Amino acid sequence: MEFEGSKKITLLGSTGSIGTQTLECCSHLGYKINALAANRSVALLEKQAREFSPRYVVVSEKESYSQLKLALHDTDIKLLAGVEGMCEAAALPENDLVVNSVVGMVGLRPTLAALQAKKTLALANKETLVAAGKLVMDTARANGVDILPVDSEHSAIFQSMQGSSSKEVHSIILTASGGPFLGKTAADLEKVTLQQALKHPNWEMGAKITIDSSTLMNKGLEFIEAMWLFHLRPDQIEVVVHPQSVVHSAVEYVDGSIIAQMGVPDMKIPIQYALTYPRRKPTPVKRLSLTEYGNLTFLKPDLDTFVCLSSCIDAVIRGGLYPCVVNSANEQAVALFLQQKISYTDIGKCVRYALDHYSCSRDRYTLEDVLFTDQQVREMIKEYCLTP
Numbered sequence: 398m399e400f401e402g403s404k405k406i407t408l409l410g411s412t413g414s415i416g417t418q419t420l421e422c423c424s425h426l427g428y429k430i431n432a433l434a435a436n437r438s439v440a441l442l443e444k445q446a447r448e449f450s451p452r453y454v455v456v457s458e459k460e461s462y463s464q465l466k467l468a469l470h471d472t473d474i475k476l477l478a479g480v481e482g483m484c485e486a487a488a489l490p491e492n493d494l495v496v497n498s499v500v501g502m503v504g505l506r507p508t509l510a511a512l513q514a515k516k517t518l519a520l521a522n523k524e525t526l527v528a529a530g531k532l533v534m535d536t537a538r539a540n541g542v543d544i545l546p547v548d549s550e551h552s553a554i555f556q557s558m559q560g561s562s563s564k565e566v567h568s569i570i571l572t573a574s575g576g577p578f579l580g581k582t583a584a585d586l587e588k589v590t591l592q593q594a595l596k597h598p599n600w601e602m603g604a605k606i607t608i609d610s611s612t613l614m615n616k617g618l619e620f621i622e623a624m625w626l627f628h629l630r631p632d633q634i635e636v637v638v639h640p641q642s643v644v645h646s647a648v649e650y651v652d653g654s655i656i657a658q659m660g661v662p663d664m665k666i667p668i669q670y671a672l673t674y675p676r677r678k679p680t681p682v683k684r685l686s687l688t689e690y691g692n693l694t695f696l697k698p699d700l701d702t703f704v705c706l707s708s709c710i711d712a713v714i715r716g717g718l719y720p721c722v723v724n725s726a727n728e729q730a731v732a733l734f735l736q737q738k739i740s741y742t743d744i745g746k747c748v749r750y751a752l753d754h755y756s757c758s759r760d761r762y763t764l765e766d767v768l769f770t771d772q773q774v775r776e777m778i779k780e781y782c783l784t785p
């Protein structure tokens with residue numbers, strides 16, 4: 398269905414980096430917010446609720462519910478709680494579009510709820526597709542629903558594929574900034590601090606994805622995300638390091654033509670494309686000047702040093718629940734690193750350890766299998782890291 402006017406949006410993860418930028422886009426597009434959801438940022442949720450007047454606000458963390466209830470007592474906004482609340486908000490009949498921008502595996506059930514309710518899904522929450530790609534894509538297909546990519550690389554690939562048949566696609570070039578530690582050796586990485594890892598050279602993002610970008614885990618997750626979104630085999634994806642983050646990714650066609658999408662590194666461009674698709678509207682973003690950059694560079698990734706990327710590729714080649722295993726190991730390891738309980742290089746060791754030691758299905762799986770594997774792998778990593 399094509400919309401020329403306003404749309405009603407449910408936004409999951411509204412207080413985060415993607416969430417707040419989505420609200421900026423909705424404001425200038427004149428789109429209505431039907432529901433907002435976050436984990437526990439009560440003050441920001443209250444501010445957003447007062448500005449956008451949604452019908453529903455969901456707070457995931459149970460303890461924050463009473464605080465928000467008190468804060469919004471003078472409004473007629475309905476409050477929902479927990480993952481169940483996010484699922485309810487995702488499936489509201491009046492939604493035209495659900496934007497899932499929560500971080501981590503917790504986004505999986507709301508993603509499935511939106512698809513089962515036949516709601517078009519703008520997906521930033523890449524962990525969902527990595528952990529349960531087959532389940533998510535099968536649910537989308539069974540319900541005849543589109544998944545619109547928000548992740549900048551996948552939006553670039555999607556944009557570069559408009560007007561072409563999938564049969565004409567030869568392969569894709571998935572660009573990576575290389576993160577703050579591009580060119581570093583394994584020995585250099587041993588000394589990395591939390592503060593250094595939290596500083597991405599080109600993008601302002603949430604803490605978890607910023608760490609993932611620095612280890613190249615983000616590119617591993619994106620490799621798997623691209624396979625599911627665009628029905629590609631692993632040998633059809635080439636990761637290319639491009640430190641300027643101006644070419645956001647490209648598609649190579651059977652005739653040898655390569656079509657890329659370019660722009661300044663600003664997530665409002667891919668976010669807005671998912672909101673207005675298949676149309677384009679002006680964005681409040683700086684224009685790209687190629688002469689300002691002068692040179693654009695492209696390099697091969699160092700798979701020996703950045704072991705998270707190679708672990709993800711190994712996992713997706715094994716298939717089944719192995720992508721879920723590497724994702725859950727990484728989520729747990731990054732949480733421990735952010736709490737300064739493990740070192741930077743322990744993240745890559747955890748991901749490889751889980752892949753080598755956790756035994757699971759290489760075949761079909763259910764939602765319950767995914768949730769069980771996630772819990773088991775998290776326990777395994779806590780034991781691996783925290784047992785003296």
Ligand SMILES: NC(=O)C1=CN([C@@H]2O[C@H](COP(=O)(O)OP(=O)(O)OC[C@H]3O[C@@H](n4cnc5c(N)ncnc54)[C@H](OP(=O)(O)O)[C@@H]3O)[C@@H](O)[C@H]2O)C=CC1
Nearest residue numbers: 410412413414415435436437438457499500521522602603
């Ligand atoms: N930031 C970026 O530029 C990009 C991000 N992405 C992907 O988008 C997703 C979001 O990233 P980003 O915005 O950076 O992350 P942030 O950490 O900035 O925001 C995460 C959001 O998720 C919410 N959240 C966290 N845990 C839960 C939970 N248990 N229940 C409900 N809500 C929860 C947070 O709420 P609260 O504030 O209350 O904690 C917050 O609103 C990730 O999957 C990331 O990989 C993809 C491409 C680019």
Ligand SMILES: CC(=O)[C@@H](O)[C@H](O)COP(=O)(O)O
Nearest residue numbers: 548549573574575576610615
């Ligand atoms: C903005 C965005 O899409 C991030 O996922 C980005 O890709 C991070 O950059 P790198 O992972 O390439 O460093």
Ligand SMILES: [Mn+2]
Nearest residue numbers: 548549550619
């Ligand atoms: Mn990305």
